[in-house]
Amino acid sequence: MGDKLLIRAFDVGLGDCIYCRIPQAHESGRDFHILIDCGSLSASKLLSQAMERLKPCLPQIDGKRRIDLLVVTHEHKDHMTGFGLKIWDDFSFGAIWMSAAMDLDHPESQRAAKLHSLATKAMERALALNLALSPPLRELANAMALNKDAMATLRATLPKASNITPVYVHAASTEAELSLPIREASLSILGPEKDIDHYYLGKPGDPSLRSTMALVDSGTMDAAALVPAPDDVPLPANLDPADFRKLRSRMVSSALAFADLDGKVCNNTSVVLLIEWRSKRLLFVGDAEWDQGYRQDRPNCSWNVMWNRQGKHLNAPLAFLKIGHHGSVNATPWRMPDTDAGEPAAILDAILPVAAKDGAKAVVSTRRGNYETIPRTDLLAELGKRVANARNYANDFKTAGLKTSDVPMFEHYESAVFGQPQPRRTDLEGMLGSPGYVDVEIEA
Template sequence: MARPSKEKSAAKKTAAKSAVKSAAKAKKPGGQAPATAPQPGAAGGSAYRAKIRMYRQGLGDCFLVSLPRTDGSSRPFYLMIDCGVVLGTTDPGTIMTKVMEDIVQTTGGKIDVLVATHEHWDHLSGFVQAKASFDKLQVGEVWLAWTEDAKDPLTQQLKQQKGQALAALRMGLSALQIAGDSDGAEELGGILEFFGAAKGPTTTDALTNVRAKVTAARYCLPSDAPVVPSGASARFYVLGPPHDEKMLHKINPSATNQETYGLAMGLSMFMDGAGTALAEKDGGRPFDQQYEIPFAYAQTAPDLKFFREHYFQPDGAAPDNWRRIDGDWLDGASEMALQLDSLTNNTSLVLAIELTPGGDVLLFAADAQVGNWLSWQDLKWMVDGKTVTGPDLLSRAIFYKVGHHGSHNATLRQKGLEEMTSLRVAMIPVNHDMAVKKRWGKMPLDELVDVLKQQAKGVVLRVDDPAMPASRENVVEGPDKLFYEITF
């Protein structure tokens, strides 16, 4: 992609210079103002410190980070973070293949580190939808959160709970469909789509393809020492997920302490209620099976005219329609599915990439929610004789990959965005039109977007927004609008 044209209007030049100057004033001492974007993939001789490419495949995450080498090589150090799009996207195989092929071409078919942040379809689908292209990529290392380490006891516990909940919820979805509760089935089905289609590849299949790239994956913990990969001009800190079950289960803001901008049914409650009735062996049924009449049979059997006359008349004509419970006993399913979805978000692998020299930070928060964010406040590492803390890294963040597509519970206020006093650029991988179709009308949250624009001096890039920011000296757009790329 060529550099942005120099033949801009005087007004645009003035606005761009003003925004860049403002950003330069806001940065930490020792930092460096963004340079004009070089050719994507180029490294030798360019003054850039990092390039971040956000793909615009739809509602989902896929990022490619390029860092200059410290060993004299002209080939950048490449970090790929996630590759997926939400179910319901038009022709997802084609678009994800296009994305993956661009990554193969840009990197010369070699990624130094591949990160899969958490087990959600909109972050992993490309690893199965574009497998033929993914197979062309050589991968040096695979990084996963500790929550994917089968040897970890807490992982084992979480996986068991998740498996039980998914099995019960999918059976609950079938029950809602049989009962004719189309609204309930649509709502529950939309949430379960984050774990893959009911029939077809799942997030587990996607992670299997990711793991197959290396002999052994690295399972990252916040207690790990910062990593400086060989030849890379950066230091990598793991901020989350916390190895703390209580913090993982803190998925929403407190009622008395609104930590964020802008479901109270636990797994045990659901499994003791509707989940029990959906289990293979149900010891808590209201009636013995010998006294039950299958729902479909009661509606159609010639000898059960009574039920049709009293319970199954259209438009409320049946006098006893109010007695029907149909899928009412599954009312907690959607709440439980939301909690399972949010818990999975909270297991997100969060990385803070410290650029060297200078110390500016790139923050990739995946879909981390409240408990994950709060845990960063207590993190500390000893680096070169100095203590580095979680809040310190946030204060030096010049880039923020906005959490969970800009939703209400994935960017903390006081202990999050307000600490990012050096922020210059935010990227939001969101498609609002698709979010509306999925009944997530407040994705992204307008209030959060407004604050981001103030905090990042107006440079906020969205997957679904074709408008470039006033300061675009360091931003390029890919061919066919495939990506936005920012250069620092």
């Protein structure tokens, strides 16, 4: 195991907390240790447990457990809420990388920053209305409201404690900006592009964004106007209470429209990290999304931008893929049922060809519940045809004496492909008795 590269996906429910150890890759001759994200939409205790399990894997330097590189892919709770917890006193960091979209001063993401600020404030006010939001919408609102402590920790507390400056990365980041004490391995950033506003929001006035970005670009809309606080909206004497409730619901709908667009931009500006080690290629994609094709000067998804802008890095088979967005339908490019082959299918065939000479491996950190349709199991079945570490969970559940009825929403979302091989899943591995994580080893 000492000469193998290790990827460990901690079981944190619906979230990502990914550890990568590159053997003897530090300039000093020891292993090089990377943590990618620490967040969950499930219980916070899962993140605390993951960090306790991580400690023995790390070297102790000056009394602290050393993480040589921390990568925070994007500003969503399921990837960063752990940084708002009091669990970091025993760790030190050699470098911290975050998406350029998280840099408040990044000149080419000012429109995205305005959208994010307005969406966050609007959702905070929408929550104050205390309407009966559906579980996914309430999760969205809470996710945006609870990231402040985490961002303060990432921008100030952790860097100060380790005497470093965080680096906001993008595909045009220079070697000097990405300098690390690493040997026999290279790390490249494939996304996001530096010009975030251009590639992920398109030109101002783009009709595909309808009125949402027009309001942001105009500078005339603020959160108070979009979603008045409860005290600002007394029941008018001439308005029926039922009609007033409808009015407040429309206010919340407006906030959700901004939040939905902001969430999409946030996913598509995820840090996409390519690690190359001894001729092996490993790709960690955050929550990058895909669409049917790249469109010049229009809002685009991350995978399409990478395919057209970073094709020389992307257009080759992988040894490992961290499956994006917990197995969501729009996070790993593929040919969906009843659709024509196009750019998404070409991307998947390039990175995970069906008949790969050296079998690739993959893992997905997921748990069904917060979002019923995540993971998308027919997508996982397609990926199961393309990776060497796929597992037939139907056989394994039968051997272990487990009931499929214990799998959340089994009949609706799992039964059709449960007997087909799938990549390793943290949720099902947990039911089969995993030690709180799923390991994937890559040999040189």
